[in-house]
Amino acid sequence: xxxxxxxxxxxxxxxxxxxxxxxxxxxxxxxxxxxxxxxxxxxxxxxxxxxxxxxxxxxxxxxxxxxxxxxxxxxxxxxxxxxxxxxxxxxxxxxxxxxxxxxxxxxxxxxxxxxxxxxxxxxxxxxxxxxxxxxxxxxxxxxxxxxxxxxxxxxxxxxxxxxxxxxxxxxxxxxxxxxxxxxxxxxxxxxxxxxxxxxxxxxxxxxxxxxxxxxxxxxxxxxxxxxxxxxxxxxxxxxxxxxxxxxxxxxxxxxxxxxxxxxxxxxxxxxxxxxxxxxxxxxxxxxxxxxxxxxxxxxxxxxxxxxxxxxxxxxxxxxxxxxxxxxxxxxxxxxxxxxxxxxxxxxxxxxxxxxxx
Amino acid sequence: xxxxxxxxxxxxxxxxxxxxxxxxxxxxxxxxxxxxxxxxxxxxxxxxxxxxxxxxxxxxxxxxxxxxxxxxxxxxxxxxxxxxxxxxxxxxxxxxxxxxxxxxxxxxxxxxxxxxxxxxxxxxxxxxxxxxxxxxxxxxxxxxxxxxxxxxxxxxxxxxxxxxxxxxxxxxxxxxxxxxxxxxxxxxxxxxxxxxxxxxxxxxxxxxxxxxxxxxxxxxxxxxxxxxxxxxxxxxxxxxxxxxxxxxxxxxxxxxxxxxxxxxxxxxxxxxxxxxxxxxxxxxx
Numbered sequence: 001x002x003x004x005x006x007x008x009x010x011x012x013x014x015x016x017x018x019x020x021x022x023x024x025x026x027x028x029x030x031x032x033x034x035x036x037x038x039x040x041x042x043x044x045x046x047x048x049x050x051x052x053x054x055x056x057x058x059x060x061x062x063x064x065x066x067x068x069x070x071x072x073x074x075x076x077x078x079x080x081x082x083x084x085x086x087x088x089x090x091x092x093x094x095x096x097x098x099x100x101x102x103x104x105x106x107x108x109x110x111x112x113x114x115x116x117x118x119x120x121x122x123x124x125x126x127x128x129x130x131x132x133x134x135x136x137x138x139x140x141x142x143x144x145x146x147x148x149x150x151x152x153x154x155x156x157x158x159x160x161x162x163x164x165x166x167x168x169x170x171x172x173x174x175x176x177x178x179x180x181x182x183x184x185x186x187x188x189x190x191x192x193x194x195x196x197x198x199x200x201x202x203x204x205x206x207x208x209x210x211x212x213x214x215x216x217x218x219x220x221x222x223x224x225x226x227x228x229x230x231x232x233x234x235x236x237x238x239x240x241x242x243x244x245x246x247x248x249x250x251x252x253x254x255x256x257x258x259x260x261x262x263x264x265x266x267x268x269x270x271x272x273x274x275x276x277x278x279x280x281x282x283x284x285x286x287x288x289x290x291x292x293x294x295x296x297x298x299x300x301x302x303x304x305x306x307x308x309x310x311x312x313x314x315x316x317x318x319x320x321x322x323x324x325x326x327x328x329x330x331x332x333x334x335x336x337x338x339x340x341x342x343x344x345x346x347x348x349x350x351x352x353x354x355x356x357x
Numbered sequence: 358x359x360x361x362x363x364x365x366x367x368x369x370x371x372x373x374x375x376x377x378x379x380x381x382x383x384x385x386x387x388x389x390x391x392x393x394x395x396x397x398x399x400x401x402x403x404x405x406x407x408x409x410x411x412x413x414x415x416x417x418x419x420x421x422x423x424x425x426x427x428x429x430x431x432x433x434x435x436x437x438x439x440x441x442x443x444x445x446x447x448x449x450x451x452x453x454x455x456x457x458x459x460x461x462x463x464x465x466x467x468x469x470x471x472x473x474x475x476x477x478x479x480x481x482x483x484x485x486x487x488x489x490x491x492x493x494x495x496x497x498x499x500x501x502x503x504x505x506x507x508x509x510x511x512x513x514x515x516x517x518x519x520x521x522x523x524x525x526x527x528x529x530x531x532x533x534x535x536x537x538x539x540x541x542x543x544x545x546x547x548x549x550x551x552x553x554x555x556x557x558x559x560x561x562x563x564x565x566x567x568x569x570x571x572x573x574x575x576x577x578x579x580x581x582x583x584x585x586x587x588x589x590x591x592x593x594x595x596x597x598x599x600x601x602x603x604x605x606x607x608x609x610x611x612x613x614x615x616x617x618x619x620x621x622x623x624x625x626x627x628x629x630x631x632x633x634x635x636x637x638x639x640x641x642x
Binding site: 056057058077078079083084085087089091093094095096104105108109149152153 | 538544546552561
């Protein structure tokens with residue numbers, strides 16, 4: 001359990017980076033408090049694996065410092081940092097048994113044989129690997145291999161942090177839920193700092209109390225799942241999180257409010273300082289009414305999809321398609337006219353992608 | 358499940374069957390024929406049964422050559438495999454250094470075998486050869502043309518010089534094929550350099566090392582050219598190996614029957630050892 005911190009860390013895979021575009025990771029200052037559960041969320045190639053590698057010591061950052069509990073560890077190897085990491089794809093030592101694989105990190109740290117045995121059995125129990133312990137590691141199924149890799153990451157109790165790089169990608173969906181719960185259990189039990197990298201928003205939001213959304217080597221927003229959902233600070237965050245993502249509509253600001261396709265939808269005063277203005281609103285915070293009212297936009301239903309708990313209705317607002325989540329008992333037949341109501345508190349205006357109101 | 362029967366398939370494999378027949382089976386059968394007959398002239402041959410086999414198998418000269426050969430192949434394998442792997446581990450995995458190292462490493466493999474023998478014949482000479490003069494200057498009495506031990510060592514060192522690069526290149530190819538993720542995981546798990554070698558590199562090299570062992574065993578067991586050029590099998594019979602013995606029998610004395618019988622035995626010995634190496638090295642667990 002330890003507090004992780006990076007100061008001014010940037011990384012480029014080029015030997016002499018010139019412009020900003022050469023950096024896989026733009027300069028970052030971040031802190032992960034001890035015993036917290038964190039997620040790094042972002043699309044493939046956004047730099048999250050690089051950031052993880054910098055924390056564990058596999059990647060030496062081009063610039064900046066890495067600190068563990070206030071101590072500068074930038075020049076230290078993974079072994080010296082005492083950090084556990086689980087990779088996206090299983091890595092096993094083929095010539096060893098499953099037991100020896102799990103024991104490997106402990107034996108490398110010269111733990112007494114009795115403690116190794118006890119700890120390996122504990123982890124095997126946790127991950128349902130008891131029956132497989134005596135088997136040879138080669139020739140097992142991919143999913144089983146990944147559970148063993150996960151076990152190797154969890155086997156050391158004294159680590160500063162456990163870093164997980166999309167560890168459940170190759171795992172069956174039904175087992176994913178199970179393993180995610182197990183991970184949370186382990187986190188509560190060991191009070192270890194947990195950083196979980198994923199491109200799956202559901203995984204990030206269920207696992208972590210603090211989620212970092214990254215895109216293109218930058219951190220766009222950091223906050224609780226609620227904050228990310230209700231108040232995305234960047235259009236990318238709104239679009240990336242949620243299913244379907246946030247509706248993003250070009251808008252105009254006038255002294256009396258915000259207009260979309262010539263219809264006033266918000267009564268809010270937004271300073272117009274140029275730039276590209278967009279209105280962002282989640283399908284969850286929109287509703288459809290059959291009666292006109294002030295600030296309700298006249299729309300035409302184009303499609304509806306039934307999703308069990310909700311219904312996703314697509315409506316045309318001028319030239320724009322807007323998705324609305326409605327209760328399943330409401331029916332909106334394609335072609336009918338409806339009035340679209342924006343929930344003012346959770347409808348946001350963005351300038352050049354950034355939240356301004 | 359029934360496999361479809363299609364006799365036309367034979368037609369398509371016929372070219373290969375003919376080629377294999379002429380390149381391997383027919384010559385082999387001819388040798389088998391020679392080995393059970395006494396050939397007195399073009400039209401005169403007598404069936405002798407296993408007489409030639411008994412003759413060569415009880416020949417003390419052959420026993421001597423066989424033991425020398427086994428010892429030679431054994432030492433060659435024991436020296437070249439660890440050395441080759443060690444060299445491969447020292448070559449950087451990328452960059453200009455690696456290309457340069459590979460070129461230098463490959464040089465001995467590009468030299469014709471009899472030239473290798475000639476190079477060492479001069480290189481190791483006690484009077485003008487750099488190697489020989491150097492050893493003698495160190496106060497060690499070294500003359501490979503007179504001293505059997507010196508002759509042996511010279512042939513061995515020459516073989517190690519000539520063929521370790523092959524093992525190194527094979528091992529290097531094997532090392533290159535190991536995904537980076539294994540090294541990363543090992544670093545995270547706190548593995549020492551030796552543990553990485555023992556638990557990642559060595560198991561992953563098993564395939565190429567099996568090939569290296571087989572190639573080096575078969576080649577060294579059949580070695581002919583280099584010692585023939587370097588020592589001519591001497592001093593005495595001290596560096597006469599099986600191939601040289603066979604050549605003497607077949608070409609020198611024109612004893613085709615015993616030579617054929619010996620060839621068959623030679624072939625079976627190589628087959629047997631290769632089989633043993635292969636089964637042992639590819640065994641699971």
